[in-house]
Amino acid sequence: MSESRNEGSSQAAKADSNTQTPSNWKGAHPKLRDQLKKKKKSSKKVFKILQEKMLKLQHVVTDQFLQWTNQQMQCLSLGDQQCTRASRNQEKKMGHLLSQIVNLVWSNTVRKLKFQVPLPCSDSRCAIKAGHQALSSWQTGQPRPRLGDLEAAFASCTLSKRGTDIYEFYHLSFQSYDAYQTDKYHKDENPLGYINLSTIENKLCLDLVTARLTQSDMNCLDEAQLQYSDWKGQPFLREELASFLTHYCKAPTPLDPENVVVLNNCSSIFSSLAMVLCDPGDALLIPTPCYSSFPFSSYFYSKVELVPVYLESQVTGTDSYSFQLTVDKLKLALTQAKKEAKNVKGIVLINPQNPLSGVYTQLSLQKYLVFAKKHKLHVIVDENYMLSVFEPSATFQSVLSIKDLPDPNMIHIIWDTSKDFGISGFRLGVLYTHNKEVASAMKVFGYYHGVSDIAQYKLWRLLQDKEWINKVYLPKNHSRLRKAYSYVMKILEDLKIPFCNCGSGLFVWINLKAYLSPCTFEQEQILYQRFQDNKLLISSGQSYKCIEPGWFCLVFAENHLQLQVGMDRFCHVLAEHKQGITEEQEQTTGT
């Protein structure tokens, strides 16, 4: 197995999609499609949509008032509860339209400003930029980024300054996720609802896991499960997790249950680790693009900065492949951070990588660890996708498998059941650390980020069932991931869109630079917004701290119907967007 094949190679040729107009965009929102068609010819298209949306809003508000009048007469017979619900649904519709308008105004303003202010990211999971900035103003007292006066008009006098920041942050970051939650696509009941290919969840094996979790052995309950227990997690679960990780990570000696800490997800673990390993203002290095939640999670409670080790798509210097992490790049980032008087306490690695999906070879890992030891740095390794390596050609090597770790006391591994078993709803993440003091200091976080004992019990039973894991779950999960990936790969290849996937993870990292003109973060944001307007959520590269504009992350571990509709919308948006750009260019050049 060559190192380059494993660690993030770009597939498919460079896109040339000027003439690309997929015919199969039956999944796109018909009303929005009409709107999008109308605005093609005009350079003022954004404002035109705005106008239309304002009209639509006016209708909704009128409807609302009519409904209120009707309700006053009907409520006696219908009951208050139902009226309240109907009224809430109307409110939601209004809120959604308002936020779409705000986003459009924002995009347009930024465009006019020629990108002089940082662009807030409305990625559905976690906006690093906006969130980080909004939250860092708690300390610096700098002016906070705002969506605009419309937003400010909603601001509260009852919340603290910090509370207002959190409120705004939530609005910026989770807005599209909330819209999805209340307006999910359903084949028959809501064919115009959102398709979410942004939130990283494995929805391919929900049937298998549900079947296993409803077997009779899962419903046991002893009284101890109802009481407070060990803040590090139930001892029986930690024992099983130690043995599970020993087996699947191929640890040379049995792992110690006392070094296992269970909290309610990997973000809580990462945030708590940042708290015990770093002081406020300290920094951790992280190769980017990286999992979008980490920069926020290191900052929200712990006030630890993530310093990017920027990786680029272009193969230069001693690189063998795109987005390659080398010790030289780590060294450069560390030197630069020190120059800026940053106190770097560690390195964060994600393996299998998110969003690049490559896996580090043992040789590479060793080099990074030796570098870390030399500079007395902690190494936090997120191995969330260790069981989601679906191509036999990709060989995942856990850091726990390495025999003579350079500095075991400084190495901490995170694993989250959400991804590998598709059970995000369990809210359960795991830390394995070789450092007993770290494990001990992490205990207190169980008080604030503890997991329901019922979930701990069920996971314990699940992990015990090696027969099911090895013979049922893993083979089916891998084959379904492979199938979904192939489906998406085929479409991307047809569209000549370059992308990265190395046979692991639940997502593909795609290059849409050919659809941006000019290729800027501003244009990336506008394209992102187009997807969202067509009820398709995918993540922008900016939310992954990618240094180059034009990249997106698309989750394919979605059931086939949703994936199909999502990819139809994807193709449709790209075709429309491309056409709009071409027309604009023609107008500008007077052709």
Next chain:
Amino acid sequence: MSESRNEGSSQAAKADSNTQTPSNWKGAHPKLRDQLKKKKKSSKKVFKILQEKMLKLQHVVTDQFLQWTNQQMQCLSLGDQQCTRASRNQEKKMGHLLSQIVNLVWSNTVRKLKFQVPLPCSDSRCAIKAGHQALSSWQTGQPRPRLGDLEAAFASCTLSKRGTDIYEFYHLSFQSYDAYQTDKYHKDENPLGYINLSTIENKLCLDLVTARLTQSDMNCLDEAQLQYSDWKGQPFLREELASFLTHYCKAPTPLDPENVVVLNNCSSIFSSLAMVLCDPGDALLIPTPCYSSFPFSSYFYSKVELVPVYLESQVTGTDSYSFQLTVDKLKLALTQAKKEAKNVKGIVLINPQNPLSGVYTQLSLQKYLVFAKKHKLHVIVDENYMLSVFEPSATFQSVLSIKDLPDPNMIHIIWDTSKDFGISGFRLGVLYTHNKEVASAMKVFGYYHGVSDIAQYKLWRLLQDKEWINKVYLPKNHSRLRKAYSYVMKILEDLKIPFCNCGSGLFVWINLKAYLSPCTFEQEQILYQRFQDNKLLISSGQSYKCIEPGWFCLVFAENHLQLQVGMDRFCHVLAEHKQGITEEQEQTTGT
């Protein structure tokens, strides 16, 4: 119902227990009993115990080395796993002995220093003083309180300064709780194990709840439960909670599910509320004695100070009963805080009170709310024990039941299923706020303090079953609470120990001043340590921020056998302690 009866009256006469020597202390640890007997005559008794413990430690260490030698030969046949476990158990024993020694040294040192330094509190749940101090040094850079050099020797060079503080804080605060977790009393298997009458849990109805939770309707699982959902909590649960609170809190109009937020316990809710209502350094007023977790929870993440409104046992001025909260006291505390340039943002009320167990009348509540409105203060009301009012004479009035709230937008109610349903293991707390912005800002905390959907589902089913709640659970729970309370009350009356309980909650607030000579916090800590040495955990008044030394909080919602053994140990410790004091006094006066 008179106001004074409801809000915390002291029962039983003042103690005169010089001659009190209960004969029924069969539950006390025999080895420790022997040790305690031996040291009676000497004024250097603490050091004598220390010497004995050192000898005991030496034996354990010798055993450990012998065992290691044996293990090296046996491991091949026994398997590594078992050897590791045996070795860990030895380590635990050593750790426990070490910590007992450290505590003794500490008590003695403090005694000699005549209380010049603040005493660290080793309450089993949350040490306010020590915790708060340890944690506040993150910001102030002041020297941190330490247990001593022995502790410092354990300190790590891999943790950050903040991490070391957290590590030390955990050690100080949860040490006895951890000891209890690994060495619980069991009638046959571990009769010398710990009895925990400190952690506030209702263990009287575990049988009823277990039976209900294992009925067939509880094991349903749809795929949605396995995925990410609404960060505020599952909509179906929030809907049910709104209707549940409307009913049991007697709200004049139906409560809105959109104003309900579900996080993984009431401490997480309190911490998050402090974060959105206050900026770092702001303050909240809280009448003390108060629930020991709150001062820590407001500080750990949110850096909000709780300013005590000190209540005293003595009835003075316009007071009608002990520990009475009046608007004058609130005013005084607010004025004083303002003088000290503290930015007070709200008031925290606990109703039914913890640890006083009184319930506020509607008239009192109204007065506090009017005061809060006048000064533009938020009011956070913790109604955790609202369904645990077991005496018909006590009438609980939820703040949600008040028709014309002075300033609804500033009122936020916390309820935790742990206490009223005895299901701490669910890790589920609830916020109801009239303020939509607060509810919205709280959403982001669902990302770090979310609850397993499986637990949310089960709670939903449980709350739906009003027939079971009203006809089975509540009547039995109340009658069992009443019985357990009566049992404890009888013993306290026999010992002539004054105490407070007004027919609600799971605990009794007891006055052991007669057992302290002199009556100082130092002596309170020494008595606390005596209980712990006899494997009985009860909480000291200092951990509840009580201004007067000598008070303790004892949880009676424990099953009868454990409660009996616990109370036997309690009587035994008091008798021994009293005798020791008398002898010491005789020695001093030369009689």
